[in-house]
Amino acid sequence: MTTVTLQADQRLVTLDAGNGPAHFPLIWLRDNAPEGFHPQTEERLFDLTSVPLDLSAEGARIEGDTLVIDWDGANSSRFDIATLMKVRPGSRRSDPAHIAPVTWRSDLGAGGIPRVSANAVLSDDAALQGWLASTRCYGISIVEGLADTTEAGMDVARRIGFLRETNFGVTFEVISKPNPNNLAYTPVALPLHTDLTNQEVPPGFQFLHCLANEATGGGSLFSDGYAIAEDLRQEDPDAFTLLSEVSIPFRFHDDSCDIRGRKHVITLNDESEVTEFCFNAHLADVLDLAPEVMVPYYAAYRRVMEMTRDPKYLVTLKLKAGEMVVFDNRRALHGRQAFDPSTGRRHLHGCYVDRGEFDSRLRLLAR
Ligand code: OGA
Ligand code: ZN
Numbered sequence: 001m002t003t004v005t006l007q008a009d010q011r012l013v014t015l016d017a018g019n020g021p022a023h024f025p026l027i028w029l030r031d032n033a034p035e036g037f038h039p040q041t042e043e044r045l046f047d048l049t050s051v052p053l054d055l056s057a058e059g060a061r062i063e064g065d066t067l068v069i070d071w072d073g074a075n076s077s078r079f080d081i082a083t084l085m086k087v088r089p090g091s092r093r094s095d096p097a098h099i100a101p102v103t104w105r106s107d108l109g110a111g112g113i114p115r116v117s118a119n120a121v122l123s124d125d126a127a128l129q130g131w132l133a134s135t136r137c138y139g140i141s142i143v144e145g146l147a148d149t150t151e152a153g154m155d156v157a158r159r160i161g162f163l164r165e166t167n168f169g170v171t172f173e174v175i176s177k178p179n180p181n182n183l184a185y186t187p188v189a190l191p192l193h194t195d196l197t198n199q200e201v202p203p204g205f206q207f208l209h210c211l212a213n214e215a216t217g218g219g220s221l222f223s224d225g226y227a228i229a230e231d232l233r234q235e236d237p238d239a240f241t242l243l244s245e246v247s248i249p250f251r252f253h254d255d256s257c258d259i260r261g262r263k264h265v266i267t268l269n270d271e272s273e274v275t276e277f278c279f280n281a282h283l284a285d286v287l288d289l290a291p292e293v294m295v296p297y298y299a300a301y302r303r304v305m306e307m308t309r310d311p312k313y314l315v316t317l318k319l320k321a322g323e324m325v326v327f328d329n330r331r332a333l334h335g336r337q338a339f340d341p342s343t344g345r346r347h348l349h350g351c352y353v354d355r356g357e358f359d360s361r362l363r364l365l366a367r
Contacts, residue, residue, distance in 0.1 A: 002081055004067060006060040013060045015067065015081065022088040026057055029069055032087075033077035096366030097359035099136040101331070103227040110317035113222075114141040118156055118324075128159055129365040132358065135205070139328040140222060146209055146322050150349045153209030153324050161357025164203045166196060167257045174208065174348035176341045181254040183282060187215075187341050192223055192308045192333035195352075197280040198250035198259050203352035206329040210319035214344030220325065221335040223313035225277025228333075229266045232304060239300035244268050246297055249285035260285065265304060276330045279308065308333060319348070330355065 002017040011026040030036075036046025059070045067079040087093055104112070114134035120127035121143065135141040146152040154171060157163060163170050168182070176187045183190060196202045208220075233240040247262040267276035289297050307313065319325060327334060329352065339346050 002062055004060050004062050006057060008056060011054060011056065013057075013067070013069065015084070017081070017085065022085060024084070024089060026055055026069075027051075027053055028089060029077065029079070030055055030071070033069075034079065035077060095363070097136070097362040099133055099362075101139065101226055102137050103230060104138060104224045104315075105227050105312055106314050108138075108315055110315055113315070113317075113325075114138055116141065116143055118143050118146045118152065121156055121159055125365055129362070132160065132362050132365070135326055135328070136358070136362065139224060139226070139331040141326050143324040143326060144322060146324055148211060148321065150209075150211070153207050153349050154351055156324065157207045157351050157353050160205075160353050160361045162353070164352040164354050164357075166199065166203065166352065167252070167254075167259060171349060171351040174350055175346065176339075187217075187339050187346075189338040190335045191281065192221055192314075192335040193280040193282065194225070194278055194333055195280070195329050196252070196283075197263055197278050198252040198261050198283045198285075200261050201354075202263075202278060203329050204355035205326060205353045205358050206334070207324055207326050207351050207353070208319070208334075209324040209349045210321055211347040211349055212321050212345040213319050213347075215339040215341055215346045216343040217337045218339030218346045219316055219318040219337045221333075221337070222315045222317075222325075222327065223308060223333045225279065225331050225333055226274050228304065228307045228313055229274045229277055232266075232307065236300070236303060238296075239303055240266065242293075242297055242300040243304060246289065246293060248287055248289070248297075248301075250280065250283045251285040252283055265301065277333070278330065279304065279333060281305065328355070 002015055005014045007014065013024045013026065013029060014021045015024065016022070030051055031046060031048055033046070036044060038045055056072050057069050058072055061068050062081070065081055067081050067084060068076055069079070070076045114131070116127060116131040121131050131141060131143075143156055146156070150171070154163065174184050177185050180186045194202060195206060229240070232243070244264055244266040247264050249260060249262050251258070251260045253259070263278045265278055266274055267278070269275045287294065287297070
């Protein structure tokens, strides 16, 4: 039995279904009344400015499974109580894409990275859902058994959603090439980094499909930025605060673009949980912080750079042709060892899918 109380003076309706009272401000009820949404698109049509903030109600009652509010004047609103309880103020709406991260360090090992076969994710929605969930959880996975074509990795990525186009194209070839505009397109070692930190929003998930890896060297490195951030929070809270509150400039420029953005190395949500890790020493622009912040910032930034070099966080593997590593570029850091192009071919084919697309697919698969 659900009971309802209208506290007219407080402009509040309280529902109690036996598991603790749920409080609904009248202005919230008015803003979320079902008749204020388009019946087909379910987008809100109601205009909040059409009612006063301190609007009042004449009555609130329960009819079966429905809460009825009689507003001042002729109209009333009807709410399904079960639906209302799921979005009660103060509780986050449940979200199938909200998958708590499991942080990892070197003890994960290459063998601990979740693996799935390309055929499974291409042909089976349940396999796709399971793979997306573990990739969200660990921030990294490996797809194996891809066909030997540059399309094969994109086909898997497109099972999730639109590819994110950048100044490097819809997809990019990671090969050593003449006149490189990016260190990735040379044979040099790439220390752990996240890609495109200079973008307004760096790409979410990155896909690197290995077509050939026959040269000497060229192993891949990975670490979990969330683990580094959490350890820094314990070890040096002031450094952690600086890296999460002070933004620094990043820049990439070549003949055809000059793309600049400011980022925090560590991004937190309202609950102080780490939701992003952004680190790329090659793309960091000249730091422009106030002199009194500069040296403490360098101390924090240098410490986090040292942590990215610490074997404690490192997982290494050498990708084989037909494997594709997938990782959350706003969480996991990636890098590679130098390779010798005279000893064999190395060819990765890359693309990105943003977090929004990824999470949308997770929600659709959960329907
Ligand atoms: C990149 C990159 C890693 C590799 O293209 O952004 O980091 O293994 N490549 O070549
Ligand atoms: Zn990279």
